[in-house]
Amino acid sequence: MARHRTLVVGALLVALALPFVLSATGHDFQIVFAARIMIYAIAAASLNLAIGYGGMISFGHAAFFGGGAYMVGILAAEGVGSAWLAWPAGVAVAALAALLVGALSLATRGVYFIMITLAFAQMFYYVFVSLEAYGGDDGMSLAQRSGLGFGLDPSDDITWYYVVLVLLVAVLYLLHRLIHSRFGRVIVAIRENESRAEAIGFPVYRYKLTCFVISGAIAGLAGALVANHANYVSPSLLHWMQSGTLMIMVILGGVGRFWGGPIGAFVMLALEETLSGSGVLGAYSVHWQLPVGIILLAIVMYAPQGIAGAFRGRNA
Amino acid sequence: MSGVLIAEQSLNGLQFGLMLFLLAAGLTLVFGIMDMINLAHGSLYMIGAYLMASLVQATGSFWLALPLALAATAAIGVVLEVSIVRALYARDHLTQVLATFAIILVANEVVRLIWGPQPILLAPPEALAGPIELVPGFQYASYRLVILGIGAGVALLLYVLVARTRVGMLVRAGASNREMAVAMGVNIRLLFTAVFGLGAALCALAGALLGPVLAVQVGMGENILIIAFVVIVIGGIGSIRGAFVGAVLVGVVDTLGRALLPALFGTFLNPQYASSAGAAASSVLIYVLMAAVLFFRPQGLFPARG
Amino acid sequence: MLEVSKLCKRFGGVVATDDVTLHVAKGEVHALIGPNGAGKTTLIAQISGSLPSDAGRIVFDGADVTDATQHERVCLGLARSYQVTSVFKRFTVLDNLALAAQARSGSSFSFWRPVAAERALIDEARAFAAEIGLARKERFVAATLAHGEQRALEVGLALATRPKFMLLDEPMAGMGPEDSQRMIELIERIRARVTVLLVEHDMDAVFRLADRISVLVSGRLIASGAPAEVRANEEVKRAYLGDEVLA
Numbered sequence: 001m002a003r004h005r006t007l008v009v010g011a012l013l014v015a016l017a018l019p020f021v022l023s024a025t026g027h028d029f030q031i032v033f034a035a036r037i038m039i040y041a042i043a044a045a046s047l048n049l050a051i052g053y054g055g056m057i058s059f060g061h062a063a064f065f066g067g068g069a070y071m072v073g074i075l076a077a078e079g080v081g082s083a084w085l086a087w088p089a090g091v092a093v094a095a096l097a098a099l100l101v102g103a104l105s106l107a108t109r110g111v112y113f114i115m116i117t118l119a120f121a122q123m124f125y126y127v128f129v130s131l132e133a134y135g136g137d138d139g140m141s142l143a144q145r146s147g148l149g150f151g152l153d154p155s156d157d158i159t160w161y162y163v164v165l166v167l168l169v170a171v172l173y174l175l176h177r178l179i180h181s182r183f184g185r186v187i188v189a190i191r192e193n194e195s196r197a198e199a200i201g202f203p204v205y206r207y208k209l210t211c212f213v214i215s216g217a218i219a220g221l222a223g224a225l226v227a228n229h230a231n232y233v234s235p236s237l238l239h240w241m242q243s244g245t246l247m248i249m250v251i252l253g254g255v256g257r258f259w260g261g262p263i264g265a266f267v268m269l270a271l272e273e274t275l276s277g278s279g280v281l282g283a284y285s286v287h288w289q290l291p292v293g294i295i296l297l298a299i300v301m302y303a304p305q306g307i308a309g310a311f312r313g314r315n316a
Numbered sequence: 317m318s319g320v321l322i323a324e325q326s327l328n329g330l331q332f333g334l335m336l337f338l339l340a341a342g343l344t345l346v347f348g349i350m351d352m353i354n355l356a357h358g359s360l361y362m363i364g365a366y367l368m369a370s371l372v373q374a375t376g377s378f379w380l381a382l383p384l385a386l387a388a389t390a391a392i393g394v395v396l397e398v399s400i401v402r403a404l405y406a407r408d409h410l411t412q413v414l415a416t417f418a419i420i421l422v423a424n425e426v427v428r429l430i431w432g433p434q435p436i437l438l439a440p441p442e443a444l445a446g447p448i449e450l451v452p453g454f455q456y457a458s459y460r461l462v463i464l465g466i467g468a469g470v471a472l473l474l475y476v477l478v479a480r481t482r483v484g485m486l487v488r489a490g491a492s493n494r495e496m497a498v499a500m501g502v503n504i505r506l507l508f509t510a511v512f513g514l515g516a517a518l519c520a521l522a523g524a525l526l527g528p529v530l531a532v533q534v535g536m537g538e539n540i541l542i543i544a545f546v547v548i549v550i551g552g553i554g555s556i557r558g559a560f561v562g563a564v565l566v567g568v569v570d571t572l573g574r575a576l577l578p579a580l581f582g583t584f585l586n587p588q589y590a591s592s593a594g595a596a597a598s599s600v601l602i603y604v605l606m607a608a609v610l611f612f613r614p615q616g617l618f619p620a621r622g
Numbered sequence: 623m624l625e626v627s628k629l630c631k632r633f634g635g636v637v638a639t640d641d642v643t644l645h646v647a648k649g650e651v652h653a654l655i656g657p658n659g660a661g662k663t664t665l666i667a668q669i670s671g672s673l674p675s676d677a678g679r680i681v682f683d684g685a686d687v688t689d690a691t692q693h694e695r696v697c698l699g700l701a702r703s704y705q706v707t708s709v710f711k712r713f714t715v716l717d718n719l720a721l722a723a724q725a726r727s728g729s730s731f732s733f734w735r736p737v738a739a740e741r742a743l744i745d746e747a748r749a750f751a752a753e754i755g756l757a758r759k760e761r762f763v764a765a766t767l768a769h770g771e772q773r774a775l776e777v778g779l780a781l782a783t784r785p786k787f788m789l790l791d792e793p794m795a796g797m798g799p800e801d802s803q804r805m806i807e808l809i810e811r812i813r814a815r816v817t818v819l820l821v822e823h824d825m826d827a828v829f830r831l832a833d834r835i836s837v838l839v840s841g842r843l844i845a846s847g848a849p850a851e852v853r854a855n856e857e858v859k860r861a862y863l864g865d866e867v868l869a
Contacts, residue, residue: 108614111549185721247413293422
């Protein structure tokens, strides 16, 4: 336990110092990349709440992720540029979408649940793709990142990094408290033995739906951040392959393990960056997905509990 | 809305549906018998199309290339099954998702390495390049008609295989109760490999036949995979009959929807909105269909499992 | 306390519960016996709410619960234990019992306070653990318990919801004589505060514990009354010929 706490504190210190280290060593452009990793860490953590803790394998989380992003984009296009308005709006839209999808899907089980969450996500995708006014197939640019006030300039990459870091830490802390609360205990029990949870007096459906909505809301926050990150929203954020990518991150990092989301996001994005950007593959850099695929297969064969599991060995 | 147009689109829908059936049949068997989510099924479809294109170029003959492409893809499927897929049967669904997703990545890149990133051309056989007059005033592409024929023929063959032969009975037994099938001494390993290989051949057939109609490009597998999953969910997992009904239903609804909905919307929306709303609605249609089916029959139309 | 009237359940062509009428008085231990496949577990499932009935009424403690959900019935004080152990395998004994206690003590839509800090829940859980004889193993993960201990936890989970009425489905299933004895003693201890409908094959336990016995054969109730009465009943003896000996 103490060792775990040390690791967490250590990681936090590294994260705090990182921009300065990168600046000093002339790797400024990696600061933006680090922020991107953290944004996907939030998204993956939200999906892990649904899949790993709630036992609800959602193949449609891109709808909430992309929905939050598009909310910010649409508001920006309509002249609303304040983060204090746009980001909560993104979260609210995602939460609402999760409420709708969850309410309709949670009556089903197993692969049917997976498929129906996928179906709803595809519906959102096609609706947004058809919005010609907001870029349609090509997506749309934002003029600038959402305004934060307080003299903070979000277009400065270092400021942006810290904003994202603060949100990541906040989300992870909230998730930590959630998992150890009464609600968290019930959710895990439901995943463990749903019929018995119902039999000792918990209205299971209500708990699962609430968990799903919280998960969707957090994905929406990540989406709001991703829209700001590159000042661009594209329908691909809502595509089922995006859902798949998030799911891969969670599975890779460790389903149901607290750090599974962040670790998976880090590994996937770091792999992508290393293999495609750094020249390791030379002339074949554009084919970086090939070694990624092979590495994923290797991990499946030799580390069945994901990366977080390989380190811990116990159920977190 | 002319009757000819509707007839043409209905035939197109039936044709698309039959090709979807080829994909869905393999997918539903793998899922139903081995309880395995195989995202790489679409990759086999893509590989089949690409191999077909190259073999047509090499042999100069569409009909010579076709069985070769099927055999080659089936062989690739068998190799995949024996090396990687076999290890996944015992694992949970999420692990299967991860592994087969990885296979998609690898397959896409290998295809890009060999054939390049641009879509490649696969032409229908010259004899079938033109239209044929079915009924006076109604012309239909003869190639598409042949696809319809082959699709229907294979569907019939599959039905006979599954419903009337011993092997088919083993397959059905495995789909409805795997433990029982094993307990009765069925050589499960061989059966699984054979089913996977057959699925791969069916994928290749669909890919090879659809190649001239749709584009042969990297990523074609993922697009159609999702629709294939919708088909088997509608039809009921593990059921060939369900896959057939589901595929034809999805094929016809999707094709007719795309043809008719924008025009329908045009009657009460102004043209600018009608086309984008129509496009969105027709894309969404099959998912609405799936949701509706699941609402009334949560296990699909013809669930194989008791 | 529990009134089941003309309850029916059909699965396709098979009639699992055939017009069953049964009364359980408050404070009694009522045994439900019958040959294998008689439909006892189906009846329990219908009463507990996990299986909807095709016809009939269920009145519990004055309230009509025929259409109530399972968790609503639990809130009214009707709890159930399972024939096939269904506990939270990866939770400890304490966590299992604390969870059940949590279900009956306030809302669990609480997202912030750590549940481990709730002393009241933990104390309650420890008390229940002691009552079911698992005090020494309270920190053991449920999956590591011996069969008899798991069965005790199985009953304990239902008990920890502080019910007025317990449906016990073969609590002694698969138990040896020592464990069965302990289970009998547990039921003796709790009968003062809980009404019990007990499904059992172990006739020794049935005749030691039961105030009244009902006999279910092929979904029909063929006898119901005091133990001596039931023992003497001809139809009951016929049903059990070759199955159990009632002497």
